[in-house]
Amino acid sequence: METARPETIAQPVGGPLISFAPYIAIGGILIIVPPFLSTYFQGIMTRFLIFAIFTMGYNVAFGYTGLISLGHAAFFGVGGYTIAVLKLQYGSDLFWIGFPLGILVAAVIAALFGIIALRVSGLYFLLVTFALGQLLYSIAWNVKWLNSPGMQGIAGLSLPSFGIPGFVISQTSFYYLVLLISVICFGLVYRIVHSPLGLALVGLREGEARMRSLGYNTWLYKYIAFVVSGAFSGAAGGLFGYYNYLISPTHLGVGTSFLPMCMAIIGGVGTLSGPIVGAALIVFVENFASLVTPDRWPLILGGLFVLAIMFARQGVVVYAGRLWNSFGYRYGSIKS
Amino acid sequence: MGAMDITNLAHGVLYMVGAYVGWTAAVKYGAPFGVGLLAGGLAAGLVGLAIERGFLRFLYKQPNEQVLLTFGFVYILSNLCLWVWGGWPRMPFTAKFLSGSFGILGKTYPKARMAMIVIGLVLAVVLWWLQDRTRIGAMVRAGMDNKEMTMGLGINLERVFAMVFFVASCIAGVAGVVGAQLLGVYNALGLEILLLALIVIIVGGVGSIQGALLGGLLIGIIDAFGRALFPKLAMFTMYLTMVIILLVRPSGLLGRKD
Numbered sequence: 001m002e003t004a005r006p007e008t009i010a011q012p013v014g015g016p017l018i019s020f021a022p023y024i025a026i027g028g029i030l031i032i033v034p035p036f037l038s039t040y041f042q043g044i045m046t047r048f049l050i051f052a053i054f055t056m057g058y059n060v061a062f063g064y065t066g067l068i069s070l071g072h073a074a075f076f077g078v079g080g081y082t083i084a085v086l087k088l089q090y091g092s093d094l095f096w097i098g099f100p101l102g103i104l105v106a107a108v109i110a111a112l113f114g115i116i117a118l119r120v121s122g123l124y125f126l127l128v129t130f131a132l133g134q135l136l137y138s139i140a141w142n143v144k145w146l147n148s149p150g151m152q153g154i155a156g157l158s159l160p161s162f163g164i165p166g167f168v169i170s171q172t173s174f175y176y177l178v179l180l181i182s183v184i185c186f187g188l189v190y191r192i193v194h195s196p197l198g199l200a201l202v203g204l205r206e207g208e209a210r211m212r213s214l215g216y217n218t219w220l221y222k223y224i225a226f227v228v229s230g231a232f233s234g235a236a237g238g239l240f241g242y243y244n245y246l247i248s249p250t251h252l253g254v255g256t257s258f259l260p261m262c263m264a265i266i267g268g269v270g271t272l273s274g275p276i277v278g279a280a281l282i283v284f285v286e287n288f289a290s291l292v293t294p295d296r297w298p299l300i301l302g303g304l305f306v307l308a309i310m311f312a313r314q315g316v317v318v319y320a321g322r323l324w325n326s327f328g329y330r331y332g333s334i335k336s
Numbered sequence: 337m338g339a340m341d342i343t344n345l346a347h348g349v350l351y352m353v354g355a356y357v358g359w360t361a362a363v364k365y366g367a368p369f370g371v372g373l374l375a376g377g378l379a380a381g382l383v384g385l386a387i388e389r390g391f392l393r394f395l396y397k398q399p400n401e402q403v404l405l406t407f408g409f410v411y412i413l414s415n416l417c418l419w420v421w422g423g424w425p426r427m428p429f430t431a432k433f434l435s436g437s438f439g440i441l442g443k444t445y446p447k448a449r450m451a452m453i454v455i456g457l458v459l460a461v462v463l464w465w466l467q468d469r470t471r472i473g474a475m476v477r478a479g480m481d482n483k484e485m486t487m488g489l490g491i492n493l494e495r496v497f498a499m500v501f502f503v504a505s506c507i508a509g510v511a512g513v514v515g516a517q518l519l520g521v522y523n524a525l526g527l528e529i530l531l532l533a534l535i536v537i538i539v540g541g542v543g544s545i546q547g548a549l550l551g552g553l554l555i556g557i558i559d560a561f562g563r564a565l566f567p568k569l570a571m572f573t574m575y576l577t578m579v580i581i582l583l584v585r586p587s588g589l590l591g592r593k594d
Contacts, residue, residue: 023427044592068400068403068404070341070407102504115581116579116583119582119583119586120582120586121588123403124401124586124587127534127537127538128538128578128582130531130534131531131534131535131538131575131578132575134531135572135573135575135579138575142572150371254527254531258407258411259405265404280470285580295415296415296419297420298411298412298414298415299411299412299415299416301417302408302409302410302412302415303408303412305407305408306391306405306408306409306412307409309401309404309408310391310394310405310406313401324367
């Protein structure tokens with residue numbers, strides 16, 4: 001797969017102000033604008049951030065390590081199911097318990113699946129993760145403990161409580177919570193990608209045999225990437241449960257696994273900002289499409305996806321970055 | 337088809353297209369079963385051919401892109417089917433001359449099921465014969481192992497690949513029409529069939545027709561017994577089998593070692 005290099009390699013163009021300007025602008029918009037939006041649009045912004053986290057995590061395995069998984073919804077859904085089961089069976093919606101526990105359970109499941117799925121590579125890996133995801137789907141469908149009475153899935157969730165007397169979280173503050181968590185996740189992914197570990201992962205993607213001959217335990221590195229990426233998915237899933245008020249087996253299934261893959265590819269595989277841009281594009285287009293023609297949304301999603309694969313394999317971010325850099329060359333402080 | 341080194345996740349949807357078209361021809365327009373079979377096969381074949389000519393042929397030797405692309409088509413085609421045929425499921429239909437049952441070894445057995453078994457077996461044998469014993473099969477295998485060399489020998493690989501893809505899609509369509517005898521047609525069918533096919537392929541081993549047969553047999557039996565013995569765990573036994581087989585033999589029962 002022809003993927004973009006991490007940004008460090010293609011960076012020093014334009015002055016620091018110019019190259020950081022887009023981040024500052026986007027960050028500013030994300031902080032300042034939401035309170036002025038209607039609850040509906042706040043919800044969409046929250047959804048976008050949640051999927052940005054999901055896709056960032058997915059991208060650690062997919063973009064940087066080259067592991068194509070079609071079962072990441074399993075970890076996403078497990079994160080959601082953890083907080084949902086806590087609420088349904090134990091009546092607790094405390095954020096400090098549910099959210100970390102969701103991440104933990106997702107990481108444990110990823111650790112288990114990783115042992116099975118990483119026995120094979122390439123295409124088989126995709127098939128196996130796909131089937132494992134569907135395995136969880138069928139479990140969630142059939143086990144009574146995981147379903148609200150009389151339905152498939154768990155309904156009646158709410159925004160989390162924080163154990164602070166007199167404080168009830170509003171949708172706006174939940175948005176800021178999600179924003180904070182996504183910034184932390186972005187920072188974590190940034191650290192991972194720029195650490196020796198991240199470089200080793202990219203090395204794996206580019207040539208596993210070479211890395212092995214350099215003495216790396218390639219299996220272990222892939223395993224770490226897979227579990228880390230599962231943990232991020234779990235975090236996103238937990239937040240999604242709070243946001244969506246409902247978790248159903250669909251959130252473990254292949255349809256949900258397809259989303260981060262779509263977002264990563266459209267945004268830019270193996271880039272830091274690609275997942276965010278991809279998530280934004282898909283969530284906003286989805287929302288727009290479901291206003292106009294709700295029944296045709298899968299068709300549009302599939303079409304976008306096919307177009308991205310055929311014509312924009314490096315993703316929107318890389319093209320936009322190139323444009324921006326040429327702008328930097330022309331007007332920036334550093335002469336090329 | 338694994339044999340062509342193309343991973344076509346849209347195969348299940350082609351099955352569904354075939355089933356829908358066959359159903360429409362046979363039930364709505366009252367065409368004879370053979371015509372339905374032909375129509376379903378042809379429709380799926382043409383859709384498959386369009387995908388191959390329009391998109392997949394630019395992506396040979398890029399397995400990841402193939403997977404992603406065809407998965408995009410799963411979405412597109414299922415939604416188109418939903419558009420054309422609507423969401424309500426179609427009942428299983430039985431061709432006239434296949435209705436009823438006949439006696440075998442003192443027991444009665446429905447003719448339609450027997451026909452399914454026969455068609456399946458015939459297809460399997462023909463496929464195996466095509467791939468392992470004919471010139472066309474040799475061309476496909478050669479093209480898979482070394483594209484440049486094969487083309488250097490004056491074989492028009494583009495055409496061979498397009499043809500193989502067409503035939504493979506046709507078979508998916510025919511299977512859809514035959515399967516509709518028992519299962520009917522509904523919109524989630526594409527994904528379900530795909531999942532089933534993937535499990536069979538994982539268990540049997542990619543790129544081997546014998547493996548697919550063995551895997552299909554094994555999974556079919558395990559699923560049937562699983563459903564009978566532990567009805568609550570419907571799909572579960574199948575996945576469990578897959579996981580166990582992967583742990584023991586990662587490349588499937590009869591897969592090539594790589």
